[in-house]
Amino acid sequence: MEQFDLLVIGFGKAGKTLAGKLSAAGKKVALVEENPAMFGGTCINIGCIPTKTLFGRNSEELINLIAMAIDNKIPYTYFKTQIFTHPTMAENLNDVFSLIEN
Template identity: 50%
Template sequence: MSTLSINLGMLETKGIQAAGVIGSDYQKQIEAQTPLGRIGQPQDIAPAPVKPKEIEMDTQYYDDIIGGGKAGKTLAPALVAGRRKTALVERSLNMIGGSCPNIACIPSKTMVASAEVANTVRNSAAYGIKTTPPTVDMSAVIQRKRSVVQSLRPINLNNLHTALGDDLIIGTARFVAPKTIEVATDEGTTRLLTAERLFITVV
């Protein structure tokens, strides 16, 4: 009889015993590696998920607009004119009207206008006008820019407030559920708004 046959015979006659030893050792190893006891004990079972709190709706609208920029300030009055109850959320009063009148187009153009005046004066001799070279007062240029911006902001705010009234909300909005936004207002309160349609205007 070959060595292979003898080994197989030993495995056949002692198979159950060998399996029992292996199974017992394996179970002991598992128990030793499990800090809370044997597998299957209650403490090993994951807790049931906590049911989320139901959201109570503050106000329901046909349309909610996030952003009081060029698109938002144009869209809101148009929706209201169509008899759709609309809310508009803008993060800052200083950004009513969007980037163009507050930090982009208008401020840049006011400074460009000052530069063009300085250039015209500097080259006035070409037009038959003699004068001393101009001196640029940058602090005055910047102050003029700010004055122009500040004169436009109340106009945009008044237009939105006329259309929306108290539905013009100053605060930060975030989505918390389908068609639902949570607004942390600048007054320190929190509002939940839901609407059939939501518009995100970013300019």
């Protein structure tokens, strides 16, 4: 069985920061997250970052996306998927993944 110096529960800001710093200090760290789709905790997934990403879209694109969601009764999960396909969001997530891999 593989041995670790520390087990960090949760892939949010605190978990990532703690795991990264201890790993950089030479500790063998395991990071566990219950939800495989939840990279980065609440803020990056459903809180502040998706909201800020909306501001990065042009007005016409955003209005069309919202209208489509309302007219077709599209669930929030689809709307969220559209937000996360925005290039800025993809770049941010790639930065997070590269930090963890290192």
